[in-house]
Amino acid sequence: MTTSNAPAKSLGHVLITGGCGFLGHHIVNLLHERHPLTRVSVLDLRTTHNRNSSPNISYYDSDITDSEASKALFAKLKPDIVIHTASPPFNGKNELHYKVNVEGTKSLLSAAQENGVKAFVYTSSSSVVCDPKSELINANETYPLITGDAQPEYYTTTKAYAESAVLSANRHPSNFLTCAIRPAGIFGEGDVQLLPKMVTAYHKGQTKFQVGSNDNLFDFTYVQNIAHGHLLAVSALLQTHKMLPTVPLDSERVDGEAFFITNGQPVYFWDFARAVWREAGDTLPMSSVWHLGEDFAFTVGATLEWLFWLMGKTPNLTRQQVRYSCLTKYYSIEKAKKRLGYRPIVNLDEGIRRGVGYILEQQKKAAEKKGQ
Template sequence: MKAQSPARVLVTGGAGFIGAHVVKALRERYPESGLRVLHLPRERLDNLDGLDGLEFVAGDVTVREEVDAAVAGCDVVFHLAAIYALWLPDMDVMRRVNVEGTRNVLDACRRHGVRRVVHTSSAVCFCGQGLDVESDERSPFSMEGMPYAATKRASHELAERFAADGLDVVIVCPAAPIGPGDIGPTPTGRMIVEIFRLPFAVALRTLVNVIDVRDCALGHVLALERGRKGESYLLAGENFGHAEILERALALCGRKARIIELPPSTLLPLAHLLALAAQITGRAPLLTPAEIRQARGGLVCDGAKARRELGLHVRPLDESLRDAVAWFAERGRIRLRGSRREPPGAT
């Protein structure tokens, strides 16, 4: 599809961590195409600073009329808008955004004759088979009882049904993204921030597949260009333990900290107590039973299909960590020793 540049592209969730990098990758790949970003009315747009020629549309994917107005006139749509949370005071909000919001976007794309949709799902739709099992796009869903995973699986199945009914949809399933621009931050980014603040850290004994957010964004663009209608593609890097990720981040900066690695099951009683307290206080717990269940099954996967069919190749973890640490340091989220505010070799 690269030979035919899209006239106008809509990116829902384009101000988010992955979404902003997708917008940047599209601007680089298709400098002449119009780029429209659908964002929440009060959402921060910091990650898009410095990009010219963007059309910003404030709206909510749960409001059909606002989605319809955003999709109108676009021939390509990237749907990334979603809530990623392991706990919310009202978990039904996540279902409305992740499932009904996806239905609204796909309905509008079909109604307006959009040429191709790239739907962002998640690796949780296939992972969780166990720490010794590398999941792929044929693996069954196994994260029952986890609201986020359930909503992503439901929206994934919606995209598959729309594709079967004729809409040109390609589905991408990112593993855990890491790199600069983690404004949230994500759970992986939060681990990195905390290890630089504290003299020790507790890491769950689990495995997680991480991918540089910039490679993840490129995977979205390659799915537009080379993906097959109705197919799913895991956008994945390598599988690492939580402790190894933290140790590497520290080593890049010449730092050390004590990392205590615990089996997930030992923290399950604490997670239940914290979740109960959260229901009373309305404040997010530091640890949830859903996190424990995910850690038990792991986020272990193989991105061979995306490498083979999309031509996606990913950079090494150390480069991603170096740039993530530098980004957090520049914004005062972490403090590095010495006069340099970034780790050696940061870009």
């Protein structure tokens, strides 16, 4: 299977939910770059941001939790392919997570099944196999989903439920094919969670602290690599669709399957943070870095959470952040390599350069605007 970036023929009509969001708009842009003749419909709650001006790309304000509205829109648009990236923020309310991630996904599946969609690619999460204590070393897709009481992050439980619904819908009807992409540690231009917090820490002079011994490998993935993985999945499902009703060998199958997508470059957690800080301008030598023990940092985090809770605020250091920065979590991408032909197209250093550069440019523009 080719991974060429050269423009290719139209894929038909691709509908992308959450296509104005962080990952979604990168998928829209990469899809247009590689397949400029493809008709693209973008669905989002609000489609005012991250718009592509191509005449082949249309935008629709839509709430995927409105089942009847989704079915009416699908009946009107008749897409061939659905890439479903829409999801609320990780720190949103539980009821919203369930409503969007579970009910919204099932609504889209129903609309797709009723309107002749050939391929449905769902953006899941690598966290669906994570629990709060176990380390993940080269974890693969045979690992069980962690949900319910065993999963402290309700967002992750709902992503797992949605993934299960998507994969269970595969070949129902027989010409409806589905798969799921599980990104890990996504970052890049437009990132609202990972890089902005790290760059803010640099501006606040917080780079002199490190939690733990920094011996835990972690996966971070540049956003364009994840977009690339989604498009490879689309192509693979369309190829399988052409061969229906044949079922591929288990060792080759894409439909009904989940795939981890990472940069394939696990790094020590604080090495990544310091690479981000260096790109932002940090010159602090390692000899000046204060190392906080994990247990001590956990206690500090708990104390800060309680104090800030009294003030109705969130501290810069929480117990969750301490756990996050001290656990080993990285994944195998061998399945994606073998079945999707996946290879990262942007390495980690270049991804950091692009992502941090984007933030600094936005900050520069904001400062200039404020100074006018």
